[in-house]
Amino acid sequence: MKxxxxxxxxxxxxxxxxxxxxxxxxxxxEQGHDVTVVTSVYxxxxxxxxxxxxxxxxxxxxxxxxxxxxxxxxxxxxRIWTFVFYSLLSSWYALTLPADLVIASSGPITVGLPGLLxxxxxxxxxVFETRDLWPEGAIELGIIRNKWMVKLAYWFEGVCYRxxxxxxxxxxxxxxxxxxxxGHPNVISVTNAANIELFARPVAFKAIHPELQAGQYAIYTGxxxxxxxSYLLLNAARYIKAKGISGLRILIIGDGQxxxxxxxxxxxxxxxxxxxxxxxxxxELVGLIQHALASLVPLQNSPILDTSSPxxxxxxxxAGVPVIQxxxxxxKDFLDGHxxxxxxxxxxxxxxxxxxxxxxxxxxxxxQMGEKAQVIARAEFDKDVLAxxxxxxxxxxxxx
Numbered sequence: 001m002k003x004x005x006x007x008x009x010x011x012x013x014x015x016x017x018x019x020x021x022x023x024x025x026x027x028x029x030e031q032g033h034d035v036t037v038v039t040s041v042y043x044x045x046x047x048x049x050x051x052x053x054x055x056x057x058x059x060x061x062x063x064x065x066x067x068x069x070x071x072x073x074x075x076x077x078x079r080i081w082t083f084v085f086y087s088l089l090s091s092w093y094a095l096t097l098p099a100d101l102v103i104a105s106s107g108p109i110t111v112g113l114p115g116l117l118x119x120x121x122x123x124x125x126x127v128f129e130t131r132d133l134w135p136e137g138a139i140e141l142g143i144i145r146n147k148w149m150v151k152l153a154y155w156f157e158g159v160c161y162r163x164x165x166x167x168x169x170x171x172x173x174x175x176x177x178x179x180x181x182x183g184h185p186n187v188i189s190v191t192n193a194a195n196i197e198l199f200a201r202p203v204a205f206k207a208i209h210p211e212l213q214a215g216q217y218a219i220y221t222g223x224x225x226x227x228x229x230s231y232l233l234l235n236a237a238r239y240i241k242a243k244g245i246s247g248l249r250i251l252i253i254g255d256g257q258x259x260x261x262x263x264x265x266x267x268x269x270x271x272x273x274x275x276x277x278x279x280x281x282x283x284e285l286v287g288l289i290q291h292a293l294a295s296l297v298p299l300q301n302s303p304i305l306d307t308s309s310p311x312x313x314x315x316x317x318x319a320g321v322p323v324i325q326x327x328x329x330x331x332k333d334f335l336d337g338h339x340x341x342x343x344x345x346x347x348x349x350x351x352x353x354x355x356x357x358x359x360x361x362x363x364x365x366x367x368q369m370g371e372k373a374q375v376i377a378r379a380e381f382d383k384d385v386l387a388x389x390x391x392x393x394x395x396x397x398x399x400x
Contacts, residue, residue: 001398002034004097004124006114007105008070008086010039012058013198015046016254016279018311020192020383021105022061027387029060036062036097038090038114040082043071044255044279053089064093072223072256076143083108094118100398101125103168104160107134109153112160119163125397128164130174133304140304141227158182165397168390173307173330190390192309193383194318200374203287209251209275214291215363217249217275218324218356220298221285221312224256224276227305229298229326234262235349237274248356251275251292253285289319293359293366294341297325301346306330317377320370324355340373 005025011017025035041047049056049067056063066089070082087110094102094114102124104115118124135153138144144153161167161178167187169175175189205214224230230252237250250273252262259276266274280288289295295316299305306329313331316323323341325331326348335341344351359366379385 001101001395002099003028003036003394004093004099004102004118005035005037005105006090006094006103006111007037007129008040008083008108008111009042009045010037010047010063011042011045012047013195013282015044016281016285017042017044018192019195019282020311022058023193023195023383024387024390025061026059027384028391031391033391034062035060036064036093036099038064038066038093038097040066040068040070040086043069043073046281064090064097066090072225083110087111087113090114091117095121099124101127101394103127103129105129105131106160107132107137109134109157109160112156116160116163126164127166127168127394127397128160129168129170130178131170131309133174133177133307136177137302137304140302141300166393168393170309171307171330174309177307188389188393190386190393191381192311192314193386194314194377194381196318196378196382198283199286199289199315199318200320200378201286203290205291206287208277208280208288211272212249212251212275213247215293215360216247217251217292218294218296218352219251219253219289219292219321220296221253221280221289222256222310224252224254224259224262226258227300228256229300229346230256230258230262232298232326232346232349232352233296234265234271234274235347236352237266237271238269239349239353240273241269241271243353245273245353245357248353248360249273249275250296251277251288253277253280253288255279286319289316289321292321293356294322294324295319296352297323297327297331298346299325299327301326303328306332314377314381317373317381320374322359322366322369322373324352338372338376340369340376 049065054065094117102118119126161182326346332343
C-alpha cells in the first residue's frame, strides 16, 4: 500500500520532539508498505533542508521536506503564515504523488487542505488524524476570536471529518469528543507512543547542572509557555525556596515563549531550586527522566486540554517514573486507575511540591509506582503495538 502522510513536525530520536510519525512509518515500511511523509522544518526536530522542496530518505521513509521553519516562539501571524504556506505547497504533492491512502495529521487544521484535494481530485482514501482538537482548542484558548474565522474553522473541520473514511484520535478523550460532535461511524483512539527500547533501558545519571542530583528533582520537558502552564513550575520553585526545602529542584528542559521570562525571574529572585536548560536530543534525555522523582505534565486550565495526549506522559511511564499532571480528563482517570502518579489543581504549586516530598521520603512508593508505570507502558503504549493498531485499521480501508 502506498501511504502519503501530511505532517508538519517530523522528527527522529536525534531531535527534541515527538517521534510518533517516524516510529509508525518505520514499522509500516518494515511491513512492506511504501510511506512518504510530507513535512516542514520544526525548530525542535533534527530535520534540516537546503532547498525549498527537498527529497530525503530516513530508514526507508521517504520525506518531501518543505523548507519553511515552524517555531513556537514565532509571532502569531507568522505561525499562521507557516501553516498556510505548508498547506499550499503540500497540495502539489497531494495532487501528484501516487497513493492508495493519505493521512492528514492535524493540528493545525490547515493540513486538511492537501488531504481533501487528494480525496476529491485523485480519489484517494482520506484518513484524518487528530493530534489535538483544532479549531476547538484555538477557539477556547482565545487564539481565534473573530466570529467569521470561528465559523469558517468549524465548517472546514466538519468537511474534513465528513470526507474521511477513518478518524484517528490521539486520546480516548478526543475520540469521545469527536464521536459526540461529528457522529462519525469510524473513530479510533491510537495514543502517542513510547519507544520502550529507548526509555526503559537503564541509563546512568549524568548531571547537566552542578546543583542537580539523582532522585532529588522533578523534570519537565517540552514547550515553555502559557498553554503548558509553565507558571505552575515557577511557583513550585518559589514555594521550595520559601519553605527552605533542602536539595529539591524543578528541572525544566525546553524552549518557548516564556523561557526568557522564567530565566529572568529565576535570576531576580535567586531561585536556586529552579534549573532551566535548553533543548536536549531525545536520546540524551532518557537518563534525566529515569532518575527524576517525577515527570511533570502541566497544562493550562481548559476543558479542551483535558483531552490532550502529550508525548512526555507516555515516555515518562516507559522510563518508570511517576507522573504529576493537572488535567481533569482521561490522564487523571489513567493515573488514578493504575496508581502511577498524581493529579493536582492547575494552580496548586504547594500540592505539586508535597507530592515530590512524598516520593522522596518514601522510596518504596516511588519504586512501586515506577514499576507499575513501566509495565502498563509496555502493555498499552509501546510504539510497535500502536503502530500495528494503526496499520491494521489502514489495511482494513485498503485491503490487498
